[in-house]
Amino acid sequence: MAVNPILTATGQRAAGGVRLSRTARYLFFGAVLLYFCVPMAAVLIYSFATRWTANVLPDGYTLEWWQATVANPRIQSAFSTSIALATLTAIIDIAVVVPAAYWSRVRNARIRPVVEVAAAVPFALPYVVIAFGLMQFSGVVVPQYQGTFALLVAGHAAIAFPFVYWAVDGAMAAAGIERLSETAEACGASPFQTLRRVVLPNISPGLVTGGLLSFAASFGEFAMAQIIGRGLDTVPLWSAEMIRSYTDTAGSYNRLAVVTLLTFAVLFVLSAVVVYWNRGQTVRLLPGGVASDKGGGR
Amino acid sequence: MSGVSMVGVTKTYGQVKALDHVSVDVCEGELLALLGPSGCGKTTLLRCVAGLERPDRGSVEIGELDVTGVPTRDRPIGMVFQNYALFPNLTVRQNIAFPLEVRHKVRREIDARVDELLELVHLTDQADRYPKQISGGQAQRCALGRALAPNPEVLLLDEPLSALDALVRGRLRDEIRRIQQLVGITAIYVTHDQSEAMAIADRVAVMNAGRVEQVAAPADLYELPATQFSAKFVGSRNAVELAVHDGRVGIPGSFHIEAPSGSNGHALAFFRPEDVVVSRGADGPGMAARVELKVFLGATTRLHLIGDADGQPIAIFGDLPSRQARLIDEGEMVRVDVDPSHVHAFPI
Numbered sequence: 001m002a003v004n005p006i007l008t009a010t011g012q013r014a015a016g017g018v019r020l021s022r023t024a025r026y027l028f029f030g031a032v033l034l035y036f037c038v039p040m041a042a043v044l045i046y047s048f049a050t051r052w053t054a055n056v057l058p059d060g061y062t063l064e065w066w067q068a069t070v071a072n073p074r075i076q077s078a079f080s081t082s083i084a085l086a087t088l089t090a091i092i093d094i095a096v097v098v099p100a101a102y103w104s105r106v107r108n109a110r111i112r113p114v115v116e117v118a119a120a121v122p123f124a125l126p127y128v129v130i131a132f133g134l135m136q137f138s139g140v141v142v143p144q145y146q147g148t149f150a151l152l153v154a155g156h157a158a159i160a161f162p163f164v165y166w167a168v169d170g171a172m173a174a175a176g177i178e179r180l181s182e183t184a185e186a187c188g189a190s191p192f193q194t195l196r197r198v199v200l201p202n203i204s205p206g207l208v209t210g211g212l213l214s215f216a217a218s219f220g221e222f223a224m225a226q227i228i229g230r231g232l233d234t235v236p237l238w239s240a241e242m243i244r245s246y247t248d249t250a251g252s253y254n255r256l257a258v259v260t261l262l263t264f265a266v267l268f269v270l271s272a273v274v275v276y277w278n279r280g281q282t283v284r285l286l287p288g289g290v291a292s293d294k295g296g297g298r
Numbered sequence: 299m300s301g302v303s304m305v306g307v308t309k310t311y312g313q314v315k316a317l318d319h320v321s322v323d324v325c326e327g328e329l330l331a332l333l334g335p336s337g338c339g340k341t342t343l344l345r346c347v348a349g350l351e352r353p354d355r356g357s358v359e360i361g362e363l364d365v366t367g368v369p370t371r372d373r374p375i376g377m378v379f380q381n382y383a384l385f386p387n388l389t390v391r392q393n394i395a396f397p398l399e400v401r402h403k404v405r406r407e408i409d410a411r412v413d414e415l416l417e418l419v420h421l422t423d424q425a426d427r428y429p430k431q432i433s434g435g436q437a438q439r440c441a442l443g444r445a446l447a448p449n450p451e452v453l454l455l456d457e458p459l460s461a462l463d464a465l466v467r468g469r470l471r472d473e474i475r476r477i478q479q480l481v482g483i484t485a486i487y488v489t490h491d492q493s494e495a496m497a498i499a500d501r502v503a504v505m506n507a508g509r510v511e512q513v514a515a516p517a518d519l520y521e522l523p524a525t526q527f528s529a530k531f532v533g534s535r536n537a538v539e540l541a542v543h544d545g546r547v548g549i550p551g552s553f554h555i556e557a558p559s560g561s562n563g564h565a566l567a568f569f570r571p572e573d574v575v576v577s578r579g580a581d582g583p584g585m586a587a588r589v590e591l592k593v594f595l596g597a598t599t600r601l602h603l604i605g606d607a608d609g610q611p612i613a614i615f616g617d618l619p620s621r622q623a624r625l626i627d628e629g630e631m632v633r634v635d636v637d638p639s640h641v642h643a644f645p646i
Contacts, residue, residue: 179383182350185370186377187397188448197396201387 040264047257065254074233075259082219082235083266085149089156089218090211093164096157098207101169102199106181119162127159131224134158138228152229156218163213171206172199205278212274216267235263300361300451301326301484307346307356309339316342317353318508324452329478329485330513331495334505335531340488341456343505347486348454349373360452376445380457382437384429390440391416391425397448415443418477435466442474446481453478453485459494471498492532496520504528526644529568536574536614538567539646540607550607551585553638561645571600573640574616577633578626584635587614589628599623605634 020028047065049058069075104112122130134155138146145151177199184194200207222236229237242256302324309317317339324330332340345351347358349370357366365373376397384393394415398408416422419439424432432440438458445453458474459467475498478485489495495502496516504511504519504527512524523529530537540547547565548554557565577584587605599620605612614634618626626632 175386176381176383179379179381180385182370183377183379183383183385184396184400186348186350186375186454187400187444188371189396189400190371193400197400198385198387202385 043257043260047254047261049254065251065258068251069255069258069262072255075238075255078233078235078238079262081149081233085153085156085234086215086218088153089160090164090215092153092157093161093214094168094207094211097161097164097210098168098200098203101165101172102177102195105169105172106178115165119165122159122162127221127223128227130159131155131227134224135228147229147231149229149232152225152232155224155228156221159221159224160214160217163217164210167206167210167213168203169206171203171209174206175202177203208274208277212270215270219263219267235259301328302347302452302486303357303359304343304347305357305359307343307353307358309342309346309351309353315508317346317356319356320505320508320510321356322503322510322513324484324486325500326484327482328500329475329487329498331487331489331499331502332505333489333492333495333502333531336490338505339508340490340505344454344456344486344488347452348375348377374451375454376448376450376452377454378438378441378445378456378458381461382429382434382441384437384440384444386429389426389428390421390432390436393429393440394443394447397444401448411447415447418446418480419443419473433466434462435470438462438470439473442477446477446483451484453483455485455487457488457490459489460491467494474498496532502532504531506531523568523642526566526568529642529644533570534615535568535570538569538612538614539564540567540612540643541610547643548638549585549605549612549634549636551583551633552635553641555638555641555643558643558645561643564646565643566646567641567643569636569641571615571617572598573636574603574614575635575637576601576603576616576618576626577635578630579633580631582633584633587632587634589626589630589632592623592626592628594620596620601626603632603634 045058046052048061048063050060050062050064052058100115104115134151135146138151142151180198180202181194184198189197220236222240225232225234225237226240239256239259242252242259245252304320304322307317307320308315320339320343322330322343332343334340342351346353347360349365349368353366357364359365360374384390385396388396391412394412395408398411403411413422416425419442421436421439421443424436424440429437429440441458455474459470462470471494474487487495487498496519499516501513501515502519503513504525506527512519512528514522514524519528519532523532529535538549540549542557542561542563542565545557546554547557547561547567555567575584580586585605585607587603589601590604591602593600593602595617597620598617601616601618601623603614603616605614616634
């Protein structure tokens, strides 16, 4: 691949060092695009296929799987359970993490190491291990909650909070939240006014990103749902059941493809909202963003 | 409006005494500069007045009121920080309105007051811009407007110009002074830049290692430094170590003054480069010295001189009008004289 240092108009080497030639860039971009799109396209085609075994393309197309899947009450309930679960997880995590991160930055720097270690634990331990521990623990402390939605929400909140923490903490660092808090205080704002009018608006990119990440982590989580959510129907649990009970005639893989695409759609729409939201905020709030005369994109 | 009293303020961080029984009064309507090198405690003292730090001992009074235990948000203060601490999510207008809004003022009242302040700090045209869209100088003017919005009794400024470039700095300094005098507000201004302190303040408090060395009007501080530290820190001075003979110190052929009390064999004499009189020729009054180097500074030229004090070489800076200095060459022998009334000696 030809590697070509391209000079900018000012004669300096462009920031970022080595630049690829135009052809190489398109080739590379095309390869990445294929890597992402081919599996998605296969799933999409599969969800419309009558039978797809021998040839490159399916033997025929049908809307049957989409109609059947969307109308299926079990799938509907699995989706509403998963969405409720993920939404609650994101809300609880934001409500718990934002004050903690704020406190550790502004009031008590000594608790920072503790918070940071806690926020690394769920990444270090397999979810199966955490789930099993939680099952044992809840069996002793709150046996009546075992297998309930509430316990699963608590479990998901516990494993997804680091996503919120790192996103929010980064946003607080970028916004210089300590300084802004002091300024607000010197302006006469109460702690609540400071939080609502200064802290939250200035960390909103981190809030939205963290919220989305914890939502996605909860939405796709399988191991913990399997272990402590027995009796519940979430989208990953339903999908696993479809795979296990595979029969060629029932079209279960096709329905699985439909569910996969629906899951993707939910997360894609959310991500698009986040990217759109953050673009305006980043331009306005973060150092390095480009100032525009229109006062930020959003 | 009212003054500020800091009485015996002490603040320790671990082993470090950031403030050591500091007592300073700021009179009503006065601008007091806290001047000192970094780490001298000037910012900590300002933060104690703001309530952002709580002193270990001592008290802070604003007007007749002891505010030592009062939280920052309930103190009658306005503050301007070093880095433009504007709220990036609010426009210039909204930033200035913020202190009024958190006090739940009526909308009409807020709008009127904000318009007045925008006018005062010359930001009416920038009112609807966000902080990222204005310059550093404009940002600090906005911060000043925001600090003044709720009609505080005291204005606190923490190195408000240090992030700006030199040209803007001078202009904004005069602007801050103009507004402070116009409003007639008591102000405390922290800076490490002695010329800035001199230019803006009614009185300057020189701080060193958690203590106040001297509080004086700029001209008095310049002419009569009370301590060795003030002499060293304020203005660029000659600091010459001289031997004490019969209770007097001096430069042979030039000045002799009474040795400061407590000096033990040697004393440190301070005098300004502009008070050094340099004359050409090997004869005449003063000490013989050689011109080592000429540094052209514009209106004046600084001569680096090596004099001979009874066999001991001493280094002295002398400032001459540049037109006069043109006649003197590097390496030339000259006579150096200093008026004894401009010399301040301290024991070593």
